[in-house]
Amino acid sequence: DGGITQSPKYLFRKEGQNVTLSCEQNLNHDAMYWYRQDPGQGLRLIYYSQIVNDFQKGDIAEGYSVSREKKESFPLTVTSAQKNPTAFYLCASSLLLAGGGETQYFGPGTRLLVL
């Protein structure tokens, strides 16, 4: 059963704590992405990776970190430097096609709340 999974569904963060959101895909996609969604808003790009052991900052990377040690996995760490982390976090993956035009496949999301 192919797809993209995220865990946990809900995550609670205490003041000064780092937390890690999991994203796994078995679609054999080259590229993976992390987006943040605030209530009533569109998605904003945090980080993306097109190949193992390489990743690029998106539009709102401050306070976040990622790793891409395996093709299937792209975990996102929300650090204590992120002062307003409460949001819905969405992971996506896609192939990389010559000339572009890839569809992105999204996971179900993780909702992060600050205690």
Next chain:
Amino acid sequence: SQQGEEDPQALSIQEGENATMNCSYKTSINNLQWYRQNSGRGLVHLILIRSNEREKHSGRLRVTLDTSKKSSSLLITASRAADTASYFCATVPDTGRRALTFGSGTRLQVQP
């Protein structure tokens, strides 16, 4: 940063009516995509239109693209209550960056 605006922000129609959503963007694009999001869920891809295309159809969906005006529209014909969701346009720039830049979305409510 958000790529642009979607219009309207919210739309309420009766079942069977058509729904039209508009999207404007700011930069030159490789392609534009429309996604649907049910409340609290992930996004589902609906349709992709390339910068050299003007119109595309998929089932009850019709998308148009006007690159001179940097705008796109999504038409859902004969809407159903199950079409109730938020709809987002997203662009891929012609710079080689593959990540999507999203608009702010249109919340569609279809009344049965």
